[in-house]
Amino acid sequence: MKKVCTWHYIISFLFVFNLNLLSAQSKSDSLLIKKEITPLTLRFGIDLFQPAISQFDKTIKGFEIVGDLRIKEDIYISTEIGTLERTQQSELINFTTSGSYIKLGADLNMYKNWTGMNNQVYLGIRLANSLYNHNINNYFLYRTEQLYGEEIVESEYSTGKISDLNAQWIEFIVGMKVQVLKNTYMGFSLRLNRLLSNNTPKNFGILFIPGFNRVTDENIFGSSFNYTITYSIPFRFKKYK
Amino acid sequence: MERRLTLISTLTILCFVLLSKCERDDICVEGTVGTPNLIIRFFDANNVNEPKSVPFMVINKIDDDYRDYIKRFLIGADSISIPLKSSQNFTELKFFYNWGGEDENIDTLKINHDRFDIYLNRACGFIGQYIFKESPIEGINTEGSWIKSYKIIKDSILNEESMHLALYH
Numbered sequence: 001m002k003k004v005c006t007w008h009y010i011i012s013f014l015f016v017f018n019l020n021l022l023s024a025q026s027k028s029d030s031l032l033i034k035k036e037i038t039p040l041t042l043r044f045g046i047d048l049f050q051p052a053i054s055q056f057d058k059t060i061k062g063f064e065i066v067g068d069l070r071i072k073e074d075i076y077i078s079t080e081i082g083t084l085e086r087t088q089q090s091e092l093i094n095f096t097t098s099g100s101y102i103k104l105g106a107d108l109n110m111y112k113n114w115t116g117m118n119n120q121v122y123l124g125i126r127l128a129n130s131l132y133n134h135n136i137n138n139y140f141l142y143r144t145e146q147l148y149g150e151e152i153v154e155s156e157y158s159t160g161k162i163s164d165l166n167a168q169w170i171e172f173i174v175g176m177k178v179q180v181l182k183n184t185y186m187g188f189s190l191r192l193n194r195l196l197s198n199n200t201p202k203n204f205g206i207l208f209i210p211g212f213n214r215v216t217d218e219n220i221f222g223s224s225f226n227y228t229i230t231y232s233i234p235f236r237f238k239k240y241k
Numbered sequence: 242m243e244r245r246l247t248l249i250s251t252l253t254i255l256c257f258v259l260l261s262k263c264e265r266d267d268i269c270v271e272g273t274v275g276t277p278n279l280i281i282r283f284f285d286a287n288n289v290n291e292p293k294s295v296p297f298m299v300i301n302k303i304d305d306d307y308r309d310y311i312k313r314f315l316i317g318a319d320s321i322s323i324p325l326k327s328s329q330n331f332t333e334l335k336f337f338y339n340w341g342g343e344d345e346n347i348d349t350l351k352i353n354h355d356r357f358d359i360y361l362n363r364a365c366g367f368i369g370q371y372i373f374k375e376s377p378i379e380g381i382n383t384e385g386s387w388i389k390s391y392k393i394i395k396d397s398i399l400n401e402e403s404m405h406l407a408l409y410h
Contacts, residue, residue, distance in 0.1 A: 091269065092366030110248045123251055141327045141358065142365045144275040147311045148302070151328040158358040158367055174252050204360045217362050 041070040041118075043185065045230030047082070059087040062210075066187075066228050074109035078124060080226070084210035093139040093207075099132020101211030103171060117179065118232075124173035124189070130211050134162040134204060158203060167198035167209045169222070177230070185230045193222040269365040276369040277401045278322040279332075279352070286389040286409040293410065294319040299337035303349065313340070322401060325354055325371055338387040338410075346387040351379040354398075371398040378406070 050062030064082030071077055085098040105126030111119055138154045153159060175189025193212050200206060206215050212222045285293040294317040299310045311334075312323060326332045331353045338346040353374035358367040373396045381388050392407045 090366070091364050121248060123248065139358075139366055141276045141367055141369045142269065142273070142361065143324060143327075143368075145278060145324050147324050148326060151326060153327055153358070153367075157356060157369075158360070172251075174248070203358070205363060207363055217364075 041232050041234050043068050043070075043230045043232040045185070045187075045228050047080075047226045047228050049225070049227040050082070050084070061085040064226060066226070066230060068107065068230075076107040076109070076120075076122070077105075078107050078126070079104045080126070080211075082211060086208065086210075087137070088208065090207055092142060094137040095207065096135040096137060097132055097208045097210060098135070099130055099165070099210040101128055101130035101132075101209075103128040103211065105171070107173070107175075111176075118185075119179055120175075120177040120187075122173070122175055122177070124171075124175065126171040126173065126191075128169050128171055128193075128211055130167050130209050132165050132167075132210050134165065134201065134207075136160060136162070136204065162201040162204055165199060165201060165206070167206065167212060168196045169193050169209075169212055170196055171224075177228075183232045183234075185228075185232065187226075187228040187230060189226055189228075191224045191226075193224060195220040195222070269362075273361070273365050274368070274400070275365075276324070276327070277371070277398050278324045279371070279398055279406060280320070280322045280401055280404045281406045281408055282404045283319045284407055284409050289407075289409060292319040295410065296339045297337075297342060299340040301335040301337065303333040303335060305335070320404070325352065325356075325369075325398070327356070327369055330354060330356070330374075336388070346385070348383075348386045348388050349380045350388070353377055353379070372396060373398075373405075381408075 044065065044067040047062075047064035047066060050060070050064055054060050054062060062082060062084040064080055066078070066080045068076040068078040080103040081101070083098075083100040085096065087094070087096040103126040105124060107120070107122040107124040109120045109122045111121040113119055136159045138152050138159060140150060140152060170193070172192045172194075173189050175187060177185045177187035180186050195209075195212065195215070198206055198209070205217065208214055209222075211224070213224045215222060283293055283295050285291040295314070296317040297313075297315060298318055298321070299313040300321070300323060301310055305311075312321065314321070323334070331351055333349065333351045336348045336350060338344070338348070353376060354371045355374055356372070357370045359370060360367055373393055377393055377396075378391050380386075381391055388408050388410050390409045392409070393405070394407055395403070395405045398405050
């Protein structure tokens with residue numbers, strides 16, 4: 001008799017739970033379900049990709065802090081702040097770009113979580129600003145006739161630092177964040193960037209912007225991604241809906 | 242359902258744009274004018290308006306062997322074009338008059354120049370624009386030299402449309 005009672009209890013519990021789930025999915029009247037309390041949650045963390053790649057590639061040195069604040073059931077205010085120093089060889093020019101960037105915007109969670117879960121598949125938008133410098137390390141002159149072999153220009157002429165560059169752009173993001181441990185999330189995001197404004201150096205182009213990445217000559221679009229680990233701190237006060 | 246649709250369509254658009262981002266500016270377009278060469282014409286020292294061809298002229302770098310050449314003109318030439326060095330502010334060249342002949346004569350010219358480099362684009366990088374320095378040519382009219390004098394026609398080498406330097410012999 002006792003056993004039957006236990007089973008009855010379990011089954012009825014499951015039933016109620018299932019009903020809850022179903023009604024949550026079908027967006028039905030919320031009379032049945034007591035809405036989950038949404039705590040204001042602050043999350044912060046770092047990008048794992050930049051530090052990882054700098055272990056293998058000595059030309060890249062980057063660091064990015066990410067953070068978001070949950071303000072509504074599925075809306076987050078998000079930011080990324082980072083620095084990047086990268087040396088690269090363009091076709092004929094070897095240059096180093098160093099600078100920092102800040103991105104600020106919002107994420108909209110598209111994923112319907114089960115009660116108690118906090119996973120995200122989100123769409124996001126950011127406005128970003130970067131302040132950076134270029135340093136032209138060396139280059140070859142473009143010639144149609146080479147008689148003296150490859151002559152590298154390593155000092156004077158157009159080599160040297162070009163400072164006080166800035167750029168602003170907008171980012172469209174698709175990403176996901178998955179809870180892996182209590183309060184710990186792993187995330188991944190793909191970003192499409194569109195350049196809004198920038199200043200152009202006097203006798204050089206914009207080939208790379210920290211945070212925006214590679215800039216092509218006849219295209220204002222760029223792309224980037226990040227791979228993050230974040231830790232969330234739930235605020236003490238709670239917001240009732 | 243709506244959300245899923247929005248999400249999937251956004252992802253599709255994003256992927257499409259990322260993939261279709263073309264990178265054609267990685268190749269310098271053929272026909273782009275590069276760093277201009279120095280254009281020299283040879284004239285008769287006695288009749289400065291009369292072009293005079295140099296028989297079997299060979300042009301050599303300063304540390305080259307006798308048999309090396311960077312340019313040679315078997316049947317002679319009264320007009321040549323040579324690139325200037327980009328790693329230093331002078332170009333030193335040996336000019337052979339009638340190479341291998343009985344009246345063979347070598348003149349070593351040092352061309353002093355400054356340069357400004359102008360940025361074109363990512364693929365082509367920089368091109369140089371040379372300017373003759375105050376004492377542009379050294380090594381002319383030394384004892385036994387075949388080049389008697391020179392005249393700077395244009396003091397900046399911005400293109401290859403016409404001659405920059407006239408040499409009289």
